[in-house]
Amino acid sequence: MEQSTLNFIFIGISFAIYIGIAFKSRASSTKEYYTAGGGVSPLANGMATAADWMSAATFISMAGSLAIGGYDGSRFLMGWTGGFVLLTVLMVPYLRKFGKATVPDFIGDRYYSKLARGVAVVCAIFICMTYIMGQMRGVGVVFSQLFGIGIPAGVLIGAAIVFFYAGMGGMKGITYTQVAQYCVMAFAYTIPAIYISIALTDNFIPQLGLIGDYVAGGEYVPFLEKLNAINEELGFSHYTSGSISRIDMFFITAALMCGTAGLPHVIVRFFTVKDVLAVRKSACWTLAFIAVVYLTAPTIGAFSRVNLIEKLHETTYVDAPKWFKDFESTGQMAWVDKNDDGIIQYYGPAKSDTNSNTVFAGKAPAYPVAGSATDVLVGKHKQRLLTNEVITSNPNELWFGNDIMVMANPYMAGLPPWVIALLMAGCIAAALSTAAGLLLVLSTSISHDLMKKIIKPDLSDKEEVAYARVAALVSLIVASYFGINPPSAFIAKTVAFAFGLAASSFFPTLLLGIFAKRMSREGAIAGMICGIGFTMGYIIYFQFLGGTKEQYLFGISPEGIGTLGMLINFATAFLVNTVSPPPPPEVQEMVENIHIPSGAGEASEH
Amino acid sequence: MSSTNALKHRQACLVLTLAILAIWFLVSLGCSILFREWMDLNMPPVGNAPFGFWMAQQGSIICFVLLLITYAVLMYRLDSKYGYLDSQHESIDSVDSME
Structure with a gap:
């Protein structure tokens, strides 16, 4: 079948x-x-x-x-x-x-x-x-x-x-x-x-x-x-x-953990x-x-x-397995024959002076529009050609998205x-x-x-x-x-940002709401705004406004910044709390009450 | 239910929670990241894997599951000791079977 x-x-x-x-x-x-x-x-x-x-x-x-x-x-x-x-x-x-x-x-x-x-x-x-x-x-x-x-x-x-x-x-x-x-x-x-x-x-x-x-x-x-x-x-x-x-x-691991909890x-x-x-x-x-x-x-x-690596590295393109060509046709893998030998080479950053193994410029392969002349679409080994600028300072010729590993896995193993x-x-x-x-x-x-x-x-x-x-x-x-x-570029990274945001907003605010009876609304609101504001600003600056790695605060990447945002949230909340009136007695009583495990009542009615 | 009872229960819960969190920190952020090189060098390898690496990819997850089971069981004991099981006794059998 x-x-x-x-x-x-x-x-x-x-x-x-x-x-x-x-x-x-x-x-x-x-x-x-x-x-x-x-x-x-x-x-x-x-x-x-x-x-x-x-x-x-x-x-x-x-x-x-x-x-x-x-x-x-x-x-x-x-x-x-x-x-x-x-x-x-x-x-x-x-x-x-x-x-x-x-x-x-x-x-x-x-x-x-x-x-x-x-x-x-x-x-x-x-x-x-x-x-x-x-x-x-x-x-x-x-x-x-x-x-x-x-x-x-x-x-x-x-x-x-x-x-x-x-x-x-x-x-x-x-x-x-x-x-x-x-x-x-x-x-x-x-x-x-x-x-x-x-x-x-x-x-x-x-x-x-x-x-x-x-x-x-x-x-x-x-x-x-x-x-x-x-x-x-x-x-x-x-x-x-x-x-x-x-x-x-x-920081990244901590951000993912606290984010999960929030x-x-x-x-x-x-x-x-x-x-x-x-x-x-x-x-x-x-x-x-x-x-x-x-x-x-x-x-x-x-x-x-x-x-x-066993299946693709140093394999001639003509003999490359069928799944490779399938992934190539959907744009999830790409091969650029830099040295023009018809063989796929896969190398890491240490093989070049620039310490990079980028195959081409840009995040993903770009292709000539359909209907172009055949020699623009297909190379001499019948590979799919790209329009990206090729980066020749390193020998790596193979590009693939992380996202494809799990799905390619059973094909690779036959x-x-x-x-x-x-x-x-x-x-x-x-x-x-x-x-x-x-x-x-x-x-x-x-x-x-x-x-x-x-x-x-x-x-x-x-x-x-x-x-x-x-x-x-x-x-x-x-x-x-x-x-x-x-x-x-990758799903896991995109999702990692959501965790940073959750870690810097909900996690501290919920935690204080449950365990700090005297935390006031002013403290909580200020904390949430500062936490998520800082984290979002950091992520947006480095993801969209062209911030470079050298500018990272303490060497923390945007993925891990949620942890710092969380600390900022805690600090702001406590600081503001010292100058704001305590919560009303019925709220304090409510906080006492959630620590008693029995009598939880019906599952969430409105 | 007297308020001293509630206070004692709350303190006991807090101690348990902090103990769980201490182990949680140690097995994940501790063994696998902060002290990873030391772990690799000084702890016996698991199979062919260096100890710190194995903790990062397998051991910590196993510990997490064990921690949650311990937490559920011990919290159940605390709740019953301080008499907070009134409306919850239907689930008793299944918690016991998890031990």
């Missing part, structure tokens, strides 16, 4: 399952629409949260970042799992006890202020927007691979599907669909890893393969040593060492379970399910690194077509589940927190849902635009 037919069958079946579940458990009230009406079991909620949590960034881009960066990629692994510990011990049990449906709700009530609620809504919108951009990019990458079209068209198809599907089920529908999506994702991620692990290391547990021996070359060499040797030979830094400075690594769309998930006890259990399940994928990702990264089809279905499940969850939070923020609670308190239920739908549509259009023109 053809690969593409098989892809469609797998994706078709998975879609039928999702839609069936979404239809069966569709929301019948606004309460069900927002929080599934409470009473989702911890196990189901754990799976759903895991699916919601593991986005296209995790699924598609993270293993790629690990493959390229080796040890450097650990920042994503630790950041995105370690945050759950913070989330569970510092945040969600208390917020669940408080018992409101959204994060701005808590901030608005705790800081007895519409302004605080307003600032929280704006922060939530920025965070979700940044995050959803990454998802749309991910959907685009998958669909472009699936149909052999460009990424922009892929993004648009994805956007249409997400809109149709998130509008229908509400939180209840989404929760049960995500349970199914988690299962698809987990299998899609682990099965290829097992296959490849057997091929490369003769060990059917990939995690043991990673620390075991490489056997595919005939003799037994420790796998990581083999990887380090390959990297060194080609001029990359050691796989197990990495090249990010220690301070930057520390992400509104993750916190909301824990409002859907029965009581505080169930929240803690649900968090255990969530992290356990996430760990299944996160413990596999480093193995996929390492294995695909070896495979990529796995059976059904595994590849399963992987496609998994990628789509990852992007859809996260995008749908985010879209729901985003539209709720606008319709519930902004329209109903601030601008028009007399809004009827029906109007509220109408506003939610319009908000979802507008957000999706903006997100698609940025999905097509991403502010950063």
Whole structure:
């Protein structure tokens, strides 16, 4: 059977399952629409949260970042799992006890202020927007691979599907669909890893393969040593060492962790379970399910690194495998024959004096317009030609996006077509589940927190849902635009910014709201504004206004600046708090009360 | 429920939370980033992987899961010791089975 037919069958079946579940458990009230009406079991909620949590960034881009960066990629692994510990011990049990449906709700009530609620809504919108951009990019990458079209068209198809599907089920529908999506994702991620692990290391547990021996070359060499040797030979830094400075690594990891604990769309998930006890259990399940994928990702990264180099480096283009040419045709891999020998060479930064291995100028390959003369479109080895300016100061000829590693992996390893089809279905499940969850939070923020609670308190239920739908549509259009023109080259990086924003706004404000009884609204608002303002300014300056690496504050990259923004938030809040009146007694009593675990009441009613 | 009871419960929770966070910091930001080179040199390798590298890519995640299980179990014990399980007893069996 053809690969593409098989892809469609797998994706078709998975879609039928999702839609069936979404239809069966569709929301019948606004309460069900927002929080599934409470009473989702911890196990189901754990799976759903895991699916919601593991986005296209995790699924598609993270293993790629690990493959390229080796040890450097650990920042994503630790950041995105370690945050759950913070989330569970510092945040969600208390917020669940408080018992409101959204994060701005808590901030608005705790800081007895519409302004605080307003600032929280704006922060939530920025965070979700940044995050959803990454998802749309991910959907685009998958669909472009699936149909052999460009990424922009892929993004648009994805956007249409997400809109149709998130509008229908509400939180209840989404929760049960995500349970199914988690299962698809987990299998899609682990099965290829097992296959490849057997091929490369003769060990059917990939995690043991990673620390075991490489056997595919005939003799037994420790796998990581083999990887380090390959990297060194080609001029990359050691796989197990990495090249990010220690301070930057520390700040980025901390920003991802604190950001996780401040992400509104993750916190909301824990409002859907029965009581505080169930929240803690649900968090255990969530992290356990996430760990299944996160413990596999480093193995996929390492294995695909070896495979990529073995299959492509010093291979003549004419003999290059078919998958390489497929990826070339969708613009996700490119080859520029700098030395005109017809052989693909892949080298790292250490092979040139400029300490760079950039193949061409610009972030992505650009191609001549269709219909140009044949000698402009196709080179003498039948390769696809680029219009980018070629950078000849280094010998590297191979370009590929990080995002393509996971999807190229099974092709590189020559796995059976059904595994590849399963992987496609998994990628789509990852992007859809996260995008749908985010879209729901985003539209709720606008319709519930902004329209109903601030601008028009007399809004009827029906109007509220109408506003939610319009908000979802507008957000999706903006997100698609940025999905097509991403502010950063890779999904994982784009998403990393959302974490910086969450770390510098929600995390400190929620933490102080829960643990500092005397924190006043003035302190909290000033903290949030300074935190997110500083972080956004820094990111925008370095991403869009042409700031250079030399100008980094203490050598911290924009990815890690959220940690500093968080410290600024804390400092500002405490400073302003010393000169502002303490909160009213009923608010202080409320803070006392959220520390008592029993009597959490119904799962978030309005 | 008396307020001293609530205060004691809160203090016990705080101690537990801080202990969990201390371990959390040590296994992730500590072992894997701040003291990574020292760990690589002075701790036994895991399989063929240097200790710091293994902690960064595998060990820390395993520790996180264990930490959350410990937290859920110990918090459950604290809650029952201070009598905060009134409306929550339906979930008791499943927490116990996680130990």
